Amino acid sequence: MKSLTKTDFNFPEQKEVYKGKVRDVYFIGDDHLVMIASDRISAFDHILPAGIPFKGQVLNQVATHFLKATEDILPNWLIDVPDPNVAVGYRCxxxxxxxxxxxxxxxxxxxxxxxxxxxxxxxxxxxxxxxxxxxxxxxxxxxxxxxxxxxxxxxxxxxxxxxxxxxxxxxxxxxxxxxxxxxxxxxxxxxxxxxxxxxxxxxxxxxxxxxxxxxxxxxxxxxxxxxxxxxxxxxxxxxxxxxxxFVRQWLIENDFQGLEGQKMPIIPEDFISLVTERYIELFEKITGKGFVQADTSNIEERIMKNTVESLKTNQIIR
The missing domain is CATH 3.30.470.20 (ATP-grasp fold, B domain)
Known part of the structure; x- marks a missing residue:
């Protein structure tokens, strides 16, 4: 299973990029953005060295599930979800x-x-x-x-x-x-x-x-x-x-809380698999939907294609 730990896209009319702990935000023109949920995971304000397969997809799809369910409370930034890892919306x-x-x-x-x-x-x-x-x-x-x-x-x-x-x-x-x-x-x-x-x-x-x-x-x-x-x-x-x-607790048990002088422990493969399972479990439990694993054979190409189509369809770019 391939994980998406970094992105380096160049979308049409892209002006700037912000790389967060987990999400990378590409600003399109003056009024819109593309938010890509990576498979990075952070704890104690530190990014762990290993990616978690499908974590970004889970985050993006859970977030959009709730954004759509709370539109009556206040407006939100979301316009479109063209890809399992991508949301397109307004810049605020x-x-x-x-x-x-x-x-x-x-x-x-x-x-x-x-x-x-x-x-x-x-x-x-x-x-x-x-x-x-x-x-x-x-x-x-x-x-x-x-x-x-x-x-x-x-x-x-x-x-x-x-x-x-x-x-x-x-x-x-x-x-x-x-x-x-x-x-x-x-x-x-x-x-x-x-x-x-x-x-x-x-x-x-x-x-x-x-x-x-x-x-x-x-x-x-x-x-x-x-x-x-x-x-x-x-x-x-x-x-x-x-x-x-539970990720924070695992790090604490392995003597890491992000404090000065502490060294990030090596993340074993079986723990990475466990984290993936926990994220998928949450998706299915909280949404009531079955989780459909996206094709990860070429994540970058898939994201680029789906995102550009959405930007054109929503008349964000020409």
Whole structure:
């Protein structure tokens, strides 16, 4: 199985390229972009040295599944999905904030909590909670969206003080974040899952807030299996989950958390296969659809052909 770990396309009317941790964005003209979901995987703000076959396809198809399911809440950037790894959409001016919303005490929040902290991003967390307990109500713990390097936790007050957004815009982001999380929670419940936490990114287009990037994917979200959740909590057992957290846990067990002086471990083939299986499992579980593996014999040629056809069909290029 071939994986797509880097891209180097030159689309018609292409102006610039942004290479992210996982996605590569090609800007077409002044108003559009092509987003390619690679098979790269990141954890602790580091890209792992091995690609995960079909991960990009899973991310792209899960994200577009939810973008289409939330169009009634607010507009989003998506125009077309011409290829399993590609989405074509509008270019927005990004708001440099990641809107992280947490319904349960897990992951980064739990690591902070277990270290004795009771305030995260200016939000108080109740005493007496255990790992993976449900918060009384979901909390928003934003972070700054770094162009390079680490995203940083930040409070609402500090975001406004530093000018990341106006009070009016940030209030809209909070409203949309709660609404999107509620929709994602309902859709997950229909599939026997719990949407534990997730993050959203927004931009501005024509003076209005628009949803950008991916939503409710295993790279941006955690899911628990609903069946057995209460029993596992009562017994203080780890939850069965579909997310990237197990990759982080594997790295922690192999002495890597992205800290200075730590060396990225070699990723064995059997673990790569396991990650692929987990991503496909999430796709099928969350969407209720069977996963159809794309032809990977010549990924680059396939992407180029399908994308150029879409750009022409949607009159983005001549």
């Amino acid at each position: 001016d990004p708001i440099r904030i990641e809107m992280v919303i947490r319904g349960y005490l897990t992951g980064h929040a739990w690591r902070e909590y277990s270290a004795g902290k009771r305030v995260l991003c200016g939000v108080e967390m109740p005493d007496g909670m255990n790992e993976n307990d449900k918060f009384p109500s979901p909390i928003i713990t934003p972070s700054t969206k770094a162009v390079e390097g680490h995203d940083e936790d930040i409070s609402r007050e500090e975001l406004l003080k530093q000018g990341y957004a106006t009070e009016e815009i940030y209030s809209q982001l909070e409203k949309y974040t709660h609404a999107l999380y509620q929709r994602g929670t309902e859709m997950a419940a229909e599939r026997g899952l719990i949407l534990v936490d997730t993050k959203y990114e927004f931009g501005m287009k024509d003076g209005k807030v628009m949803l950008m990037d991916e939503i409710h994917t295993p790279d941006s979200s955690r899911y628990f299996y609903a069946e057995g959740y209460a029993e596992r909590q009562a017994n203080k057992e780890q939850q069965r989950q579909l997310s990237k957290e």
